[in-house]
Amino acid sequence: MQGSPILEIDLDKITFNTSQVVERCHRKGIEVIGVTKGFSAIHQIVSAMVAGGIDGLADSRMENIVELREKGFTQPITLLRIPRLSNVMKVVQYTDTSINSEISVIKALAQAAKQLGKIHRIILMVDVGDLREGVLQENVLDMAKRFTSFKEIKLIGLGTNMGCFGGILPSSNNLGVLVELGRAVENELNLKLEIISGGGTSTLLLIENEQVPAGVNQLRIGEGILLGTDTTNNRKIPWLHHDAFHLRAEVIEVKSKPSVPTGIIGRDAFGNIPEFEDLGVRKRAIVSMGKQDVNIKGIHPVDESLKIMGASSDHLIIDIEDSEHEVKVGGVIAFSLAYSGLLSVSDSRYVRKLFKGNCGPTTNTT
Template identity: 70%
Template sequence: MSPLLDINLDKIRYNTAQVREKCRQQGIAVLGVTKGFSAMPQIVSAMLAGGADGLADSRMENIIELRNSGFTQPITLLRIPELSDVENVVRYADISVNSEITVMEALAETAQKTEKSHQVILMVDVGDLREGILKEHVLETAKQISRLKGVRLLGLGTNMGCFGGVLPSTDNLGLLVELGFRIENQLGFKLEVISGGGTSTLLLVENRKVPAGINQLRIGEGILLGTDTTNQRKISWLWDDAFVLSAEVIELKSKPSVPMGDIGRDAFGNVPEFVDIGIRKRAILALGKQDVYIEGIVPVDGNLKILGASSDHLIVDVTDTEQDIKVGDNISFQLTYSGLVSASHSRYVAKKFREVQ
């Protein structure tokens, strides 16, 4: 039996509804980010059932599949469009985030040729140093966009926590709002969206510290896992076990804790290190690095310890558990965001959906 990713759609729906309600109270719309689970339609439907105001993904392949699956909701492309792919962007995505005027000119030209209109969110770098233009270039870039035919400047956005680890704050989000005001005053039209980041901004929402004017968040991790990695916390009012990965025990034996013989490199080129703690009871599971990002899974039973993994095998120390683990049993794991991304995308991991009640 393949490793299994058990997906509770009802908990995803609940989490979406909880996030949307807290945000709605402060005038903030919620986009359900679908990239973390490869945009599987069952999960997308659960997000929408929970009240997500729109969808967002960083991969055009996912967006195309969503359209082909019949989803008609507004979809935002979260990764800056590739110049070589502007035709698909205009055809399948309603909105895209942008920072390069060359790309926006190509989007405009394509939109005119196909008699479509495409909306863009100008990304501003407020400190995390991933995508976005610097604040001193925002007004001039907005002017350039306003002169293009075929695209419309929908608003401003920013990203935090994904590269530099910079946390959202009233100061950096306030700067985004202020830049929006400047554009409106200089260019004489209203920006519809000021997009203030993702799950890491939920802490400000909880504490009611989001600056007035921020009216959109793009939420993936919080809805899916009930966690906020950037702020190093579990979100107490959300389910954290909507996704559970399990794999079968294929060997169970007591062995020394240190290998015998000269130590070279493992199958992935690393030199392993071991501490001698005596004979330990070890389970080998039918799960490996080809299946999931091992550093992104955590045993549900806190008395189990992952010792390591090869391409096809996961070695777990089961000495201290109270469970009577046998060959053929399954061991369960919760996932971090990186673990979820890899398990969702893996064709070696089966998926089981619990239907929304």
């Protein structure tokens, strides 16, 4: 282990998951954009997605996108967060497409594109119920008309977001609304939209059930490719790998202790008042990892008999009383990850990354 927690990444499984998602979507005439924000656009993982046949890349952080370009990735890249007015020049310089809903930002993008001698492509985001970004449905035509005054901007499609704020699931109804709005824009402006972007991993269930409306031709997939899970629909996707990532941390203490602290309970180091169930004396282990390394709500011991009791910034306490395997100091406990866990741990400089698969066994510290 060499001390630090390790995130093990199986690149072959990510490539396989990518190829499976791409194949199923392509059968329906839907392109797949690989979302890289969930793992801080670590370039080895991006390469595994590319090897799986991804049609393009997308990220919400310009820092990640700039790094991808500097690493030599030439695939089309979409900025998945509405551009900031303060960085429109970089958006035009490093991305092919951005999602938008604010006319002041679009105007600034047009000015930046003019200075750089480029045409910047835009997907207009439409709010069909999740209440994150996007114009309201009744304002779509008016907003689309305003695009025509910007020669350096090309409206290439409509998109929507599902599940990230309001938890709204994609359906044939709300995606059908997006398709109909796209047709209305085409008729009103006498143009052909290239893209109707119908959400992300949660829309894969509609593909499986043959319920995606005709006209949706792009999905933005991150979680499904990486973890083989669909948090919004609360399921594991049965035709994908679920174990491309494992987090391993070293045990630094094993002791039997009461399950309830002794004394007056105040707030913990994070301002919360902890609650404890009295289960008597329990055997427990501490591993060298905590909230500064990973969102502990997004990890689960691979050994299901182990239970996470809680954590401080750099200690994770685990109930091992019911384990059939010996847990001892110097040993290692393995964890699977949910999307929130992967999102946090991938960016932790305290967790080493170990890559296995198509690029060979390699490590880095970031």
